[in-house]
Amino acid sequence: MAETKRVKTYHFNREWEEDYFFVNSFSKVVCLICNATVALAKKGNVERHFKTVHGSYEKDFPAKTPSRTLKVQELKAQLLARQSIFTKPSNKCEAATIASYRISHVLAKHKKPFKDGETIKEAFLEAADSLFDEYKNKTKIVQAIKEVQLSRNTITRRYEGLARDVERQLVADINVCECFSLQFDESTDMVDQAQLCVFVRMAFEDMSTKDELLTILSLKGHTRGIDIFNVFMKFVSEQKLSLFKLVSITTDGAPAMTGRTSGFVALCKQSELFPGILSYHCLIHQQALCGKVLNMKDVMDIAMKVVCSLRARSLQRRLFRAHLEEHDAEHVDLLLHTDVRWLSKGKFLARFKMLLPEIKDFLKHSKNLEYYNKLDDHQWLMDLSFLADITGELNELNLELQGKNKDIVSMITSINTFKSKLYLMSTRLQSGNLRNFPHIQAELQRQNKSATHLASSEGYQGHIQAILTEFEKRFKDFSSIQPIASYMCNPFIAGIDVGEIAVKLNAVFDLETFALEDEILMLQNDVCLKARSTSSQSGEHVVFWKDLTKGKYPNLRRCALNLTALFGSTYLCESAFSHMKIIKSKYRSTITDDHLAACLRLATSSYTPDYEKLASSSQSQISH
Structure with a gap:
């Protein structure tokens, strides 16, 4: 077979600008004088065109003179001005589209409806x-402000x-991360539609982590363990x-999640698609359940009856608030209590105790309210x-356990610290030290008694x-993690078995x-790493394990x-449900599941969208 003839490539030479009045514009060789183009960027082509068509320029503007340089610059400016007639509208449209995406992202972060874009534009124009x-x-x-596209339908497409x-960036991070954990929780939205929220924590090779919303899945029918498992596996199959x-998997304590045989976690462990995973019941849920063992119903019943009598009727509430203002009370109203809200009991009782003198005075002078002798x-x-x-x-x-970027080591530390604090509180109470009991101390002072007269201290x-x-009973699940966490935080402690x-x-x-x-x-006898660990500050165990080479310590790095x-x-899931209640409110109860997922993802994500890429992939038009 005959050899294929090689195609020769020609390149534009910048010297041709002053020599022959030609420039390279958008991959074409263009004459600055008549805007003609040549087929190939060859010196012979441009030289022939210049000498045959524009020979007079050689005499009027001699080569290598300042006049020729100025003429070339003038003609280039004229060419750019002519081209800008077509490029400026395109650039303005693209800028308006990018601004539309940026404003839409701000609206999504603040969980605003799609139609609020028009309000933003109106306010912007007024300002x-x-x-x-x-x-x-x-x-x-x-x-330029008027040209930004912020109509309801446009904002919907922007979301x-x-x-x-954002989801594309999340998938890319999941593909490159070393490992990840999931947390699951299920709740109902404004229209009683069950929503399964799934968050992911990714750990990367440099020991950094990132928490993101993986998905929110709608459960159309039952919310049994098998239903949750089937919906999640469908998502896994679609997203690969x-x-x-x-x-690991972290869930709340609902039977649908933690059931031994038909719970979601049990079904995951039975499936061949899942590796050997750890499973935990949410630490915050368990901590809240521990507080329910306090059997002081008599106190709560009386306090609840008093508060409800003051707040149940509008007139009594108004009169009581006026009474508080008249007596310059520190607070102007009482709080309500519900078992569903974890922090309400402590705040409810503290407010009730603080306003008790005003409550007693108001009840004594009120004809329509019952006064309780227990007060x-x-x-x-x-x-x-x-x-x-x-x-x-x-x-x-509870507040210490809440928050983003809380790892299990710090949470276990908080739990163990509190257990030690309980021991200390019991010892102090027995010896009459009321340092941890300010309300008891204030009550004793009011009754003119000392701590030694605390008759009910044993109770x-x-x-x-x-x-x-x-x-101790509820946190047994984490007993296996505690020694591992202790070792990982201090691998050079003396006497390690x-x-x-x-x-x-x-295990x-x-x-x-x-x-x-x-x-x-090998690590115990590594002098360099031991010196580095000793010189590092407290809480930098993650930085220490990051420095270990993967080839020398693969298993220990994997553990870390x-x-x-x-x-x-499951704090992130609970927080996401709070966002969901704002997004899918009674004013937006017909929002679709896809739009709810998009709004929730943008409201909770830490990723920054690529606005320029999104604008380039959109049809950029100014607002009509």
Whole structure:
């Protein structure tokens, strides 16, 4: 066969601009004088055209002179001006589209409806009328604002595009991460539609983590374990989620999630598609349940009856608020209590105790309200003070466990610290030290008694012991993680049993025991790493494990990554449901599941969409 003839490539030479008045514009060689083009960027072609068509320019503007240089620059400016007639409208449309995407993202972050884009535009125009009044180009600025596309339908499409871009970044991160954990929770929206919320925590090779909303799935019928499992597996199949990277699943304590045989977690462990995973009941849920062992119904019943009598009727509430204002009370109203809200009991009792003198005075002078003799009973008042103190401590722990980027190590540390605090509180109460009981101390001072006269201290110690026992019982699931977390935070502590640590690591993360023993021994005798660990500050154990080479310590690095990826609670799901209640409110109850998912993803995501890429993929037109 004959050899294929090689095609020769020609390139434009910048010297031709002054020599022959030709420029390279949009991959074409264009004459600056007559705008003609040549077929190939060859010196012979441009030279022939210049000498035959524009020979007079050689005489009027001699080569290598300033006049020729100025003429070339003048002609180039004229060419750019002619081209800008077509490019400026395109650039203005693209800028308006990018602005539309940016404003839409701000609206989504603040969980605003689609139609609010028109309100933003109207407010922007009103502000521009006075804000840019002294600007010479005010008309252009106002016109640019008017061209931004912010209609309801446009904002809806922008939400969809932004959500797809954020989801694309999430999928890319899941594909490159080393491992991840999931947290599940189910709740109902405004129209009683069950929604399954799934968050993912990804751990990367550099030991960094990222928490993001994986998906929110609608459950059309039943919400049994098998229904949740089927819906999630359908999502896994559609998205091709890499389940082999899954480390753990955290859920609430509902039977549909934690049932031994037909619960969602049990079905996941039975499935061959799932690796050997850990499963945990949300730490915050369990901590809230521990506080329910306090059996002080008599105190709560009286307090609830009093508060409900004051707040149930509009007239009584108005009169009571006026009474508080008249007596310059620190607060102007009472709080309500509900068992569903974890923090309400402590705040409810603290407010009730603080306003008790005003409450008693108001009830005595009110003809339509019943006065309860318990409000003058010294022992009942002491019980109320104790309950306010202990629930206040539980509230502080609950708040400490909440928040984003809370890893399981810090949460277990908070739980163990609180258990030690309970021991200390019991000891102090027995010796008459009321440092942790400010309400009891204030009540004793009001009754002119000392701490030694606290007759019911043994009963209060029993309540504290009951809470402590409940903590010990409920947090047994995390007993296997605690020694591993202790080792990972301080791998060079004296007296480490290498075999025991290796067995525990193997039991939790399913790694080879002998390989772990070798790596632990190697690490124990690594002088450089030991010196680096000693010089590092407290809380930098993640930075330490990041420095370990993957080739030398693969199993220990895997343990550190898995531990970093573990969720300790379903806080993110609970927070997402709060966002959902705002997004799908009674004013937007007909929002579709797809739009709800898009709005929720944008409201909770930490990713920044690629506005320029989204605008380039859209048909950029100014607002009509």
